Amino acid sequence: MRRALMLICAAYLVLAGVYSVVTPILDASDELWHYPMVKFIADNNFALPVQDPTVTTAWRQEGSQPPLYYLLAALITRGIDTSDLDYIRRINPHADIGTIPPDGNINMIVHRSDAEAFPYRGTVLAVHVARLFSVILGLGTVIVTYCLALQLFPERPAAILGATAINAFLPMFLFISGSVNNDNLSNLLGNLLTLLIVLLLKRERAPTLRDQVVIGVVAGLGLLAKLNIGFLLPLVALAYLVVSIRRRDPRPLLVGGLVSGALTIAIAGWWYVRNMQLYGDPTGLNIFLDIVGRRSAPLAQLWAERESFTRGFWGFFGGMNVPMPAMLYLILNIVGALALLSALVFLLKTLLRREWHSARWLPALVTLAWIAISFVSYLRWTTETQASQGRLIFGALSSICVWFAVGLTWWTPKRLRAFIVGGAGGGLAVVAAVVPFTVIAPAYQTDFTLHAIGGVNPSVNAPDGGSINPSALVVQTDTVQPGNYVNILASWRIEERFSRDWSFFVHLVSADDVIVAQRDIYPGNGSLALSDLAVDTFWTDEIAIKVPDNAYAPQTLSVEIGWYFLPTGERFSVFEQEPSQRWFMGTVQLESPPNDLGVPNPLSINFGDEIELVGYEMTDLSPNAGEATDITLYWRGLRALTRDYVVFVHIIDPATLTIHAGSDAQPAAWTRPTTAWTPDEIVADTHTLNVNPDAPPSIYEVEIGLYVQTDAGFERLRVVTPDGGVANDYAYLNRVRVMPAAGEAP
Numbered sequence: 001m002r003r004a005l006m007l008i009c010a011a012y013l014v015l016a017g018v019y020s021v022v023t024p025i026l027d028a029s030d031e032l033w034h035y036p037m038v039k040f041i042a043d044n045n046f047a048l049p050v051q052d053p054t055v056t057t058a059w060r061q062e063g064s065q066p067p068l069y070y071l072l073a074a075l076i077t078r079g080i081d082t083s084d085l086d087y088i089r090r091i092n093p094h095a096d097i098g099t100i101p102p103d104g105n106i107n108m109i110v111h112r113s114d115a116e117a118f119p120y121r122g123t124v125l126a127v128h129v130a131r132l133f134s135v136i137l138g139l140g141t142v143i144v145t146y147c148l149a150l151q152l153f154p155e156r157p158a159a160i161l162g163a164t165a166i167n168a169f170l171p172m173f174l175f176i177s178g179s180v181n182n183d184n185l186s187n188l189l190g191n192l193l194t195l196l197i198v199l200l201l202k203r204e205r206a207p208t209l210r211d212q213v214v215i216g217v218v219a220g221l222g223l224l225a226k227l228n229i230g231f232l233l234p235l236v237a238l239a240y241l242v243v244s245i246r247r248r249d250p251r252p253l254l255v256g257g258l259v260s261g262a263l264t265i266a267i268a269g270w271w272y273v274r275n276m277q278l279y280g281d282p283t284g285l286n287i288f289l290d291i292v293g294r295r296s297a298p299l300a301q302l303w304a305e306r307e308s309f310t311r312g313f314w315g316f317f318g319g320m321n322v323p324m325p326a327m328l329y330l331i332l333n334i335v336g337a338l339a340l341l342s343a344l345v346f347l348l349k350t351l352l353r354r355e356w357h358s359a360r361w362l363p364a365l366v367t368l369a370w371i372a373i374s375f376v377s378y379l380r381w382t383t384e385t386q387a388s389q390g391r392l393i394f395g396a397l398s399s400i401c402v403w404f405a406v407g408l409t410w411w412t413p414k415r416l417r418a419f420i421v422g423g424a425g426g427g428l429a430v431v432a433a434v435v436p437f438t439v440i441a442p443a444y445q446t447d448f449t450l451h452a453i454g455g456v457n458p459s460v461n462a463p464d465g466g467s468i469n470p471s472a473l474v475v476q477t478d479t480v481q482p483g484n485y486v487n488i489l490a491s492w493r494i495e496e497r498f499s500r501d502w503s504f505f506v507h508l509v510s511a512d513d514v515i516v517a518q519r520d521i522y523p524g525n526g527s528l529a530l531s532d533l534a535v536d537t538f539w540t541d542e543i544a545i546k547v548p549d550n551a552y553a554p555q556t557l558s559v560e561i562g563w564y565f566l567p568t569g570e571r572f573s574v575f576e577q578e579p580s581q582r583w584f585m586g587t588v589q590l591e592s593p594p595n596d597l598g599v600p601n602p603l604s605i606n607f608g609d610e611i612e613l614v615g616y617e618m619t620d621l622s623p624n625a626g627e628a629t630d631i632t633l634y635w636r637g638l639r640a641l642t643r644d645y646v647v648f649v650h651i652i653d654p655a656t657l658t659i660h661a662g663s664d665a666q667p668a669a670w671t672r673p674t675t676a677w678t679p680d681e682i683v684a685d686t687h688t689l690n691v692n693p694d695a696p697p698s699i700y701e702v703e704i705g706l707y708v709q710t711d712a713g714f715e716r717l718r719v720v721t722p723d724g725g726v727a728n729d730y731a732y733l734n735r736v737r738v739m740p741a742a743g744e745a746p
Contacts, residue, residue: 004161005146008425012142012168013135015432020131020178022436024444025116025124026089026109027318028179029389030062034070035127035180036089037062039082042074050278053290058089062182064288066271068224069182076133077126084122088115090529093566094503094520097319098386102485103519103544105526106321106443110501112532127180134184138177141184142168144191145398151198152364152402158417162405165425167398169432171315171324172391175440183394186226190395193218193232194370198363200239207243207252209259216260220267227283228395231373235366236260242362285384292385304725305388310336313390315435320389322443324435335424336404343407367399446527459495460583462563462572466498466530471538475559475586481593482551482603485544488559488585492523494537498530503566506545508557508588512622512737514699516557516590519545550603552621552734553592559585597682599634605731607706608717611645611674612636614682616733618702625741626693628661631733632686633704635667637677644673645706645717649687651695651736652703660695660738663687697740705730 026032036058040049049063057063062070090110097108116124145167149160167173176183196215200207215236222229237257244253275284308320314332315324323329347368350356356364374396381387393400408424409417459469472491480486488506501522508517522528524539562582564571571581595602599615606612615634623629631649644666651661666673667685677683707716707729716729 001157001161005143005164008146008161008164008168009139009142011429012139012174015169015429016135016138016174016177017132018178018433018436019174019440020128020135022441023175023178023317024107024109024111025127027107027111027444029176029181029319029391031127031180032089032091032108032319033058033060033062034182035123035130036085037065037070038073038077038130038180039085039123039126041067041070042078042082046071046074048274051284051287051291053287058085061288061292064284064291065182066224066226066268068221069185072185073130073133073180077129080122080126080129082123082126084115088112088123090501092522092526094522095319095526096321098321100321100323101544103521103525103542104443105521106318107527108319110522110527110529110532111444130180131178134179134181135177137184137188138173140188141173141177141191141394141397144188144195145401148191148195148198148367148398149402149405151195151202152367153406156406156409156417158409158414158421159402159405162408162421162425163398163401165421166404166428167401169425169428170397170401171428171432171435172313173394173397174432175315175317176391176394182226183391186222186229187394187397189218189222189225190229190232191398193222193229193236194367194396194399197232197235197239197366201242201362201366202359206247206249207240207256212256212259213263215256216263217267219260220264223264223268224271226395227285228374228377231377232370233264235369235373239366289385294385295383304721304723305382307723308388309390311390312388313393315431316389317435317440318443322440324431324439328431339404339407341407342411343403346406346410367396367402371396371399371403444527446524460563460572461496462498462500462502463570464499465496466494466500466502467496468498468530468563469493469495470583472540473561473583473585475588477588479589479591480547481591482547482553482601483549483593485546486517486557486559486588488543488545488561489540490543490561491538491540494530494533494535497535498533500565501529501531502563502572504541505562505564506543507560507582508545508547508590509560510555510557510621514621514735514737516551516735517545517547519543547590550601550605550731550733551590552618553590553601555590557588557590559588561585597634597636599682604722606638606720607731609720610638610641610717611706612638613704613731618734618736621734622737622739623689623691624739625691625695625697627742628688628690629736630686630688631702632684633667635677635683635685637674637679637681637683639679641674641677643708644675645708647685647687648703648705648707649689650703651689651691651700651738653698654701654703654732660700661689661691663689691738693741695738697738699735699737701735702733703730704733 026035040059048067051063092107092110094105095108096105120128142164146160146164149163153159196218200211219233219236240253240256244250272282276282279287310333311323311329314329374393378392409420412420459467461467470490471493472489474489476487476489486508503520504523506519507515510516521543523530523541525541528539560582562571573581592601597614600617602615604612604614613633614636616631618629618631620629646664646666648664649662650659652659665687667683672683705716707714718729719727719731721727
């Protein structure tokens, strides 16, 4: 088996190395912020930053993480001149992080191919050295998985090698192992501490001082690597207690707890004391959440994020925006679910037939408990902030892989187990080997040429001296329905060099000059920066602009484009002879989708699985201040209702939450209380919105929702998303433009 282990480890090193090279630097998950944390420590004699939510830093929330990984990476890379970080780390301000757009724009930085090419130097070299450090840490986790499987199932060589191969060839594990990410150290230490607990329970002899020291050191280092390892400490204490009870000797618990606990505190305690002194919180999570952003996520919302969780376990690359093929996820999910179900059947069979004695059960229960604890802590963390990524339970990956392998093999004849393991591990290895070249690399490829092409339109001149010629501008969509995309094609040629990086915008604009939909992007679908491009550089952008699901139809939308400088909002004119800051490309007809309910603007907004908004219409999308517009909402009860809800409709400024017009009433002017509705009945509900006379002319949102008044206050229904998640307790419909009051100058 050792020869097989060496082969698996060698294959892992090759694959992880490939992932680390193929993935563009700073475009792996959170590497954009992890590496600047490494650099700060290296540049400041290993001092740690003091976090301040009001100050924007290059390392953002990562400065609140336990520092061990960053300290070690800084030690390794300290001798490299990384003064070019700002030059290399050129952020794409419009990157679609966490979403999968149809037109690209996935890269988190705009890469400079010449600076990132081999031989590496400066910041690029430091990032690749830190990535190599991560690869080695990942190798340690693979070896720990082998040792854990060997301790739990020494009689099952197929399961041992299967667990090791699954760990080594898991695409997401390889991807993270090939990036600058503190998870790589915490994954190793969390799985290693699990192994040490198993060894503590399996040994017949009393734990030695060396055992106690090793456990204390690993636990202390783990708490300096990531907070989640703290959840393993109760299992350490429980293991010492079990050993004391089994040996009828209190010394393992008392001495072991004292030695291991003292070392843990000595190694990691300073970090938690520092947090308490600086932030009033030993974990520092309050500052972390203030920086990264908080949320309130009910369990229904977490269930809705199951797809991003499973993708983030098997392989979801870039900034959670480069997926593998959907069919591959389906296959992996089916195999994984069957393996886990089979493992549960194995455990149940073993329990009912009393095939194991307590000494065999206890180590196995440690791994099962750690998987459960890791998953529950993941759920708890995800309720605090956006973090629906399966890789966050990799601290228990060794245990997970062991039970995956057992589930795949226990029920088959021994002679077939090697074939099953070979098929599963080999298949996963093939996927892992193909993904970098068929998924990751193509996602970041740029396709533009360097040759002159004749322009067909007037040149566009920018204030920084740059000049660009739109050689082709085509609206490729004639008609569109809400929820679908308008596609445009824009080809450009550089005539004079730019000194600044300008953003390109596409707006879909109503007749009332309301922006119904927009797309802001760097050129080259986010992969280019204007200041890099030489004269005669030619490229084509194929851009998709999504029309909101609730957009009002029918109406004709103008397609308008332009360029602006994001830091200041400054635009440049697109015509010299008739200066304008936006260019009219054409029109697209927005049409209502067909529906069987006979309502205008059909849509589906589910409020609390009780009431559905199925359509709406308005008499005026651009009312004057001091005048009124009517909105009719078409409701459908999803079941027999037991409470009478009040409908609220607002014309609201979402930036200030100022309400410039509002109506609160039970449906149909209090004549159709919701408790009297028949399920599936369509109820027309008209509200008159009197716009305040002093409402500033501007564009506002139409906000709707439902509530009941209780002794505790106003209880609103939350929107239920199509995937079963829970969203806000209101919904926005179409935007409206409030015009100046009658008689006032526009």
